[in-house]
Amino acid sequence: MHNHIYFTTKDHSLHLLDQRLLPTREEFFVCRTSEEIITALQVMVVRGAPAIGVTAAWGCIIALHEVMQQPQWAVLLHEKLDRLAHARPTAVNLRWAVEHLRGLWAGRGDIPPAELLPLWEYEAAAMQADDIKACQTMGQYGAACIQDGDTVMTHCNAGALATAGYGTALGVIRAAWEAGKKIKVIANETRPFLQGARLTAYELAQDGIPVSVACDNACALLMQRGMVQCVVVGADRIAANGDSANKIGTYGVALLAHEHHIPFYIAAPLSTIDLTIMSGAGIPIEERPAQEVSHIGGTQITPDNVPVFNFAFDVTPARLIAGIITEEGVLRPPYTESIAAAFERQAKK
Amino acid sequence: MHNHIYFTTKDHSLHLLDQRLLPTREEFFVCRTSEEIITALQVMVVRGAPAIGVTAAWGCIIALHEVMQQPQWAVLLHEKLDRLAHARPTAVNLRWAVEHLRGLWAGRGDIPPAELLPLWEYEAAAMQADDIKACQTMGQYGAACIQDGDTVMTHCNAGALATAGYGTALGVIRAAWEAGKKIKVIANETRPFLQGARLTAYELAQDGIPVSVACDNACALLMQRGMVQCVVVGADRIAANGDSANKIGTYGVALLAHEHHIPFYIAAPLSTIDLTIMSGAGIPIEERPAQEVSHIGGTQITPDNVPVFNFAFDVTPARLIAGIITEEGVLRPPYTESIAAAFERQAKK
Numbered sequence: 001m002h003n004h005i006y007f008t009t010k011d012h013s014l015h016l017l018d019q020r021l022l023p024t025r026e027e028f029f030v031c032r033t034s035e036e037i038i039t040a041l042q043v044m045v046v047r048g049a050p051a052i053g054v055t056a057a058w059g060c061i062i063a064l065h066e067v068m069q070q071p072q073w074a075v076l077l078h079e080k081l082d083r084l085a086h087a088r089p090t091a092v093n094l095r096w097a098v099e100h101l102r103g104l105w106a107g108r109g110d111i112p113p114a115e116l117l118p119l120w121e122y123e124a125a126a127m128q129a130d131d132i133k134a135c136q137t138m139g140q141y142g143a144a145c146i147q148d149g150d151t152v153m154t155h156c157n158a159g160a161l162a163t164a165g166y167g168t169a170l171g172v173i174r175a176a177w178e179a180g181k182k183i184k185v186i187a188n189e190t191r192p193f194l195q196g197a198r199l200t201a202y203e204l205a206q207d208g209i210p211v212s213v214a215c216d217n218a219c220a221l222l223m224q225r226g227m228v229q230c231v232v233v234g235a236d237r238i239a240a241n242g243d244s245a246n247k248i249g250t251y252g253v254a255l256l257a258h259e260h261h262i263p264f265y266i267a268a269p270l271s272t273i274d275l276t277i278m279s280g281a282g283i284p285i286e287e288r289p290a291q292e293v294s295h296i297g298g299t300q301i302t303p304d305n306v307p308v309f310n311f312a313f314d315v316t317p318a319r320l321i322a323g324i325i326t327e328e329g330v331l332r333p334p335y336t337e338s339i340a341a342a343f344e345r346q347a348k349k
Numbered sequence: 350m351h352n353h354i355y356f357t358t359k360d361h362s363l364h365l366l367d368q369r370l371l372p373t374r375e376e377f378f379v380c381r382t383s384e385e386i387i388t389a390l391q392v393m394v395v396r397g398a399p400a401i402g403v404t405a406a407w408g409c410i411i412a413l414h415e416v417m418q419q420p421q422w423a424v425l426l427h428e429k430l431d432r433l434a435h436a437r438p439t440a441v442n443l444r445w446a447v448e449h450l451r452g453l454w455a456g457r458g459d460i461p462p463a464e465l466l467p468l469w470e471y472e473a474a475a476m477q478a479d480d481i482k483a484c485q486t487m488g489q490y491g492a493a494c495i496q497d498g499d500t501v502m503t504h505c506n507a508g509a510l511a512t513a514g515y516g517t518a519l520g521v522i523r524a525a526w527e528a529g530k531k532i533k534v535i536a537n538e539t540r541p542f543l544q545g546a547r548l549t550a551y552e553l554a555q556d557g558i559p560v561s562v563a564c565d566n567a568c569a570l571l572m573q574r575g576m577v578q579c580v581v582v583g584a585d586r587i588a589a590n591g592d593s594a595n596k597i598g599t600y601g602v603a604l605l606a607h608e609h610h611i612p613f614y615i616a617a618p619l620s621t622i623d624l625t626i627m628s629g630a631g632i633p634i635e636e637r638p639a640q641e642v643s644h645i646g647g648t649q650i651t652p653d654n655v656p657v658f659n660f661a662f663d664v665t666p667a668r669l670i671a672g673i674i675t676e677e678g679v680l681r682p683p684y685t686e687s688i689a690a691a692f693e694r695q696a697k698k
Contacts, residue, residue, distance in 0.1 A: 023652035191564040194650050201655045213651045214658040215540040215642055216565050217598025221663040249566025255608055256601055293564055297648025301543050302562045303372035306550045309563040314570040
């Protein structure tokens with residue numbers, strides 16, 4: 001995978017591979033304003049919790065660049081950061097990235113904007129690099145959960161396209177493959193946005209990792225027939241007790257895996273864990289436009305005037321999760337303790 | 350719902366509402382040859398086990414009309430009936446309808462084709478009328494399974510369009526509605542062919558029954574949130590022990606319903622029960638063309654050269670089924686006994 005998110009310091013623009021057009025077209029969407037960043041996030045030019053975080057970090061820099069010539073720049077910037085942080089509700093990485101840069105700013109007292117700009121640029125580049133490194137470390141830990149010969153099911157896209165690169169769930173799959181394990185992948189197509197069919201299949205095929213696409217409806221049959229040995233997915237927000245929000249349908253896949261005695265893993269960096277939320281009940285679930293369900297490409301698939309549901313995420317209870325694969329190792333139940341311990345290890349570094 | 354299957358005796362043609370074009374276009378597909386009937390079945394101009402049976406019955410008549418002038422007509426007709434009976438593998442109603450007409454013919458010794466024709470036409474019309482009557486009776490029995498105020502989830506289309514009229518699962522829903530129960534329906538969109546989004550929503554909206562469409566992926570979330578009180582689906586073939594083949598994804602819905610303590614019902618006429626098959630393991634599962642998964646309308650959703658799975662059905666084990674709603678009443682576990690008893694009651698009539 002080439003770099004799908006890159007920032008140009010020359011004109012302060014962020015280039016995003018437009019994920020709405022994959023797999024049939026590879027085009028970049030260029031953001032020159034912080035409002036264009038918000039649009040890109042909301043219409044899902046880019047999606048995936050860690051990629052949303054990195055995009056938002058560059059969005060803060062574009063916002064700073066927009067206001068830095070004005071006397072009221074600090075007030076205006078706070079407003080723009082607030083708007084960015086609320087572009088989408090579920091992925092905690094979005095808020096995390098914005099607040100991380102805001103905290104850095106606060107720590108420098110009355111730093112002039114011309115000095116804040118290079119500081120933030122350095123930090124955003126570091127966040128992007130750190131995200132890739134975290135994915136690779138996660139991959140190393142997670143690869144041990146996958147056996148030679150396994151067929152691994154994944155839901156949605158928790159790959160290079162959902163992160164700064166390499167991927168969380170797909171990072172685990174890549175690491176297992178790179179370690180010489182002969183594995184196959186089943187990508188659930190993941191309606192309504194079809195991230196599995198369009199993005200996961202695209203990424204893995206590019207890397208030469210054997211991948212097939214199945215309708216979400218085929219999941220139970222494939223498990224019943226013994227065609228799946230392991231499930232690995234990403235997450236958009238994890239509560240302190242391990243309950244994990246991820247793409248709609250994940251909770252169903254986890255229940256079906258549990259019923260068929262197939263281990264179900266979450267792969268996510270610690271930045272996806274929200275220690276301020278005790279359980280999944282506290283995670284806000286985004287509802288998205290009906291059009292994503294009622295139309296596919298140019299084809300209308302529901303009758304006029306029939307309402308549709310379009311919840312973007314669901315929450316998988318911790319009891320269905322065999323392990324949470326992080327850059328601090330594979331966390332095991334009880335998660336309240338193993339998550340707290342992972343944050344302690346990270347803080348000591 | 351208007352009649353979506355009608356035969357014209359004048360020119361021996363069968364008119365089928367083309368279900369591939371719904372909900373945005375209402376056009377009839379006209380079959381003048383038995384090969385056109387086979388095509389219509391295979392490309393799913395018409396689908397749904399009872400509708401497939403009725404279509405095949407009219408197909409037998411068209412086949413007879415094609416060969417009746419030839420000296421070898423009986424040999425040729427047997428060949429055509431064999432081809433018709435194997436147009437699709439899973440729905441037992443197809444074979445049942447063809448063998449029912451063949452049995453009637455065998456019972457008349459060396460009846461000349463000109464006499465067989467009106468006999469079969471009378472019988473096919475009776476089968477079509479009986480199917481509607483069976484659906485209405487099923488509806489009466491099944492309506493008692495639905496409480497006032499319930500939201501009923503259904504998967505695929507087991508409606509008027511899947512039968513000669515009124516529907517099996519949707520017949521139960523219609524009967525509950527007609528009895529004055531204030532119910533709502535959630536139609537799972539049912540990838541890959543989208544029968545739920547396209548057909549179930551269309552039918553129920555036409556009848557003024559409140560219906561919403563959800564992606565198949567939303568099923569677990571909707572149940573988790575208490576938004577579903579009852580599931581009713583159709584069946585394509587039921588084994589003697591109650592294991593039921595139905596549209597891909599049904600088994601997953603049944604497992605999720607079981608996990609959330611939501612009663613899961615099958616609605617199907619006795620002609621869908623195959624007493625020659627002891628359990629679901631014996632039911633053949635059709636695999637259909639990849640194009641149904643890889644493309645939606647004109648939009649390609651998977652990358653070139655990535656294989657896809659397209660199993661058309663799965664089997665729900667009897668243990669997950671709260672009741673099988675038939676024209677002989679609501680059968681309850683243990684099904685081997687209740688199914689056998691239902692056939693005995695029917696035979697005594």
